[in-house]
Amino acid sequence: MSRHRTSWIENLPEAFQEYLGDRRLEEVEAIIPDIVGMSRGKAMPSHKFRPDETFFLPISLFYQTISGEYVDMEIEDQWLERDIVLRPDMSTAVAAPWAEDATLQVICDLETREGAPLPIAPRNVLKxxxxxxxxxxxxxxxxxxxxxxxxxxxxxxxxxxxxxxxxxxxxxxxxxxxxxxxxxxxxxxxxxxxxxxxxxxxxxxxxxxxxxxxxxxxxxxxxxxxxxxxxxxxxxxxxxxxxxxxxxxxxxxxxxxxxxxxxxxxxxxxxxxxxxxxxxxxxxxxxxxxxxxxxxxxxxxxxxxxxxxxxxxxxxxxxxxxxxxxxxxxxxxxxxxxxxxxxxxxxxxxxxxxxxxxxxxxxxxxxxxxxxxxxxxxxxxxxxxxxxxxxxxxxxxxxxxxxxxxxxxxxxxxxxxxxxxxxxxxxxxxxxxxxxxxxxxxxxxxxxxxxxxxxx
The missing domain is CATH 3.30.590.10 (Glutamine synthetase/guanido kinase, catalytic domain)
Known part of the structure; x- marks a missing residue:
């Protein structure tokens, strides 16, 4: 593990450090709350994650009902399913203690590809x-x-x-x-x-x-x-x-x-x-x-x-x-x-x-x-x-x-x-x-x- 990656792990909150102990961090979950309030995102090996990294998800995950059905709306080029940008908010980093291996979960802010806050993201509505x-x-x-x-x-x-x-x-x-x-x-x-x-x-x-x-x-x-x-x-x-x-x-x-x-x-x-x-x-x-x-x-x-x-x-x-x-x-x-x-x-x-x-x-x-x-x-x-x-x-x-x-x-x-x-x-x-x-x-x-x- 590189020194760069080690340093960000060392800066994680005290509660996480106690949870991690002498173990190696195995996985990171970069997650967002969807319209329902459930978590969506990407899980990856810890060596693939960096706090200054950007990750991507299709915007269409906000076009679904609670049952998973997609809804046609008056949105220009809706079904191009453009990517939206996930930016990890490291102040939200916490353990996922139910996971079998040592796992970190981090809530991400959502932006457009142009860098503006995504207005339909629930966390941005509150902000x-x-x-x-x-x-x-x-x-x-x-x-x-x-x-x-x-x-x-x-x-x-x-x-x-x-x-x-x-x-x-x-x-x-x-x-x-x-x-x-x-x-x-x-x-x-x-x-x-x-x-x-x-x-x-x-x-x-x-x-x-x-x-x-x-x-x-x-x-x-x-x-x-x-x-x-x-x-x-x-x-x-x-x-x-x-x-x-x-x-x-x-x-x-x-x-x-x-x-x-x-x-x-x-x-x-x-x-x-x-x-x-x-x-x-x-x-x-x-x-x-x-x-x-x-x-x-x-x-x-x-x-x-x-x-x-x-x-x-x-x-x-x-x-x-x-x-x-x-x-x-x-x-x-x-x-x-x-x-x-x-x-x-x-x-x-x-x-x-x-x-x-x-x-x-x-x-x-x-x-x-x-x-x-x-x-x-x-x-x-x-x-x-x-x-x-x-x-x-x-x-x-x-x-x-x-x-x-x-x-x-x-x-x-x-x-x-x-x-x-x-x-x-x-x-x-x-x-x-x-x-x-x-x-x-x-x-x-x-x-x-x-x-x-x-x-x-």
């Missing part, structure tokens, strides 16, 4: 929004909550998803939120998640049992939005691999089981100025005008970006089930979990807005970008919020769209949001989601076969 904040002297801070289910391996898509067997040999019980016994039931999986997270230098705040059978929540620390989106991106892969190592599945479907609660990705959001002061609080500790404007923008514009927060037909099953703790509104209130925008109890320095309508099936880069974009428009346009909700909110005038089709109609019509997120990205995303919805409408479900085959 675009953060740049808008930066130009105003602001910096958002976010903390994601990652909910997911552990399930029995589901090898037949026609069969319902079931909770896994725990250490007692019994299926997980639902309605056991915050139960330590329920967390311990899947202790081996959680221990593996901890081990993998430590090897990658990923920071976990807390782990709790959520309300569903086999449903777990991992809370992450407050930090820079791009860093936290990278963390969620890594954590999703980490959790899946930890589950598989222990003979179960981990799923990030918004609603995997009919009679169990859905899974969310609540995002706690605040904004600081150039001095690090939380602009949501005035000097006397009271809520600031900026705090209310952020909420006002969230109420006005989040309705238009629901397809980025709830990207699939299944996403809306989380909202439509009664008594399942998923807000279907964009009202706001202090310590009120029935509102889509909750204001947690906190000191003025930590005053924040929790967006509770985002599903864990969303792409973390796009969901965080969309949520912050709405707050940004509220700040810039000084939008006043509706009065705070002081009671339970189950039905109100401003309900979320009932399905993906109506959500896409709102998304397609909101030109202010499209300016912030980028017109090219928004058009491509809309085309992909319309194609997925059309594909879904052609499906015949088990419910239809069960109840209509011999009875209709």
């Amino acid at each position: 675009r929004v953060l740049d808008l904040y930066s130009k105003r002297g602001w910096k958002p801070v976010v903390a994601p909550e990652v909910e997911f289910y552990l399930t029995k391996p589901n090898t037949d898509p026609n069969e319902p998803i079931e909770p896994p067997l725990g250490r007692t040999g019994r299926k997980g019980a639902s309605r056991q939120a915050y139960s330590m016994v329920a967390v311990d039931e899947y202790g081996e999986v959680i221990d593996t998640i901890y081990d993998y997270a430590e090897a990658q230098g990923l920071q976990i705040d807390t782990v709790i049992q959520e309300g569903g059978a086999g449903q777990i929540e991992i809370n992450l620390m407050h930090d820079d939005p791009l860093k936290q989106a990278d963390q969620v991106f890594y954590f999703k892969r980490t959790i899946r691999e930890a589950a598989l190592k222990n003979g179960v599945f981990a799923t990030f479907m918004a609603k995997p089981m009919r009679d169990e609660p859905g899974s969310a990705m609540h995002i706690h959001q605040s904004v600081v100025d150039v001095k690090g002061k939380n602009i949501f609080s005035d000097s006397d500790g009271s809520p600031s005008a900026a705090f209310h404007h952020f909420i006002g923008g969230s109420q006005k514009y989040l309705m238009s970006v629901v397809p980025l927060l709830a990207p699939y037909v299944n996403s809306f099953r989380r909202f439509n089930a009664e008594g399942m703790s998923a807000p279907t509104n964009l009202e706001w209130g202090s310590d009120n979990r029935t509102t889509g925008l909750r204001i947690p109890n906190s000191k003025p320095i930590a005053r924040r807005v929790e967006n509770r309508v985002i599903g864990i099936d969303s792409n973390p880069y796009l969901a965080i970008a969309a949520s912050l974009a709405c707050g940004y428009l509220g700040l810039v346009n000084k939008i006043a919020p509706r009065p705070a909700a002081v009671h339970e909110v189950f039905e109100c005038e401003h309900q979320l769209p009932e399905g993906l089709a109506s959500a896409l109609d709102l998304f397609d019509e909101d030109h202010e949001v499209r300016e912030v997120l980028g017109k090219d990205f928004c058009q491509l995303y809309s085309d992909i989601k319309h194609a997925e919805h059309d594909e879904y409408k052609r499906e015949i479900s088990p419910w239809e076969r069960q109840h209509l085959l011999l009875n209709a």
Whole structure:
């Protein structure tokens, strides 16, 4: 191994050095998050990788639905499938501890061949929004909550998803939120998640049992939005691999089981100025005008970006089930979990807005970008919020769209949001989601076969 290649390995983070130990680095994965939020890229022997190297992938990987179908769009010379450039961001370098050999994974930024940021890349969409904040002297801070289910391996898509067997040999019980016994039931999986997270230098705040059978929540620390989106991106892969190592599945479907609660990705959001002061609080500790404007923008514009927060037909099953703790509104209130925008109890320095309508099936880069974009428009346009909700909110005038089709109609019509997120990205995303919805409408479900085959 040349001295040049040795030096870049020696400069990798401490967590990776501890993971590597005395072993030789065998493989490097240069990866990107796709539209869904899954990792794509290239794996190569370590001697083939250099941090200043450029790698290439065809742009057509962004032209696919969740099922892998390609979508014809009004893109000039779409099927030339031009290459896009991958540039490794070495600040994201972490281990892939589930790999048999010592392996490094690195998230790459995407550019055109001319050197411009690729506007349809999810990581660049988030960077675009953060740049808008930066130009105003602001910096958002976010903390994601990652909910997911552990399930029995589901090898037949026609069969319902079931909770896994725990250490007692019994299926997980639902309605056991915050139960330590329920967390311990899947202790081996959680221990593996901890081990993998430590090897990658990923920071976990807390782990709790959520309300569903086999449903777990991992809370992450407050930090820079791009860093936290990278963390969620890594954590999703980490959790899946930890589950598989222990003979179960981990799923990030918004609603995997009919009679169990859905899974969310609540995002706690605040904004600081150039001095690090939380602009949501005035000097006397009271809520600031900026705090209310952020909420006002969230109420006005989040309705238009629901397809980025709830990207699939299944996403809306989380909202439509009664008594399942998923807000279907964009009202706001202090310590009120029935509102889509909750204001947690906190000191003025930590005053924040929790967006509770985002599903864990969303792409973390796009969901965080969309949520912050709405707050940004509220700040810039000084939008006043509706009065705070002081009671339970189950039905109100401003309900979320009932399905993906109506959500896409709102998304397609909101030109202010499209300016912030980028017109090219928004058009491509809309085309992909319309194609997925059309594909879904052609499906015949088990419910239809069960109840209509011999009875209709």
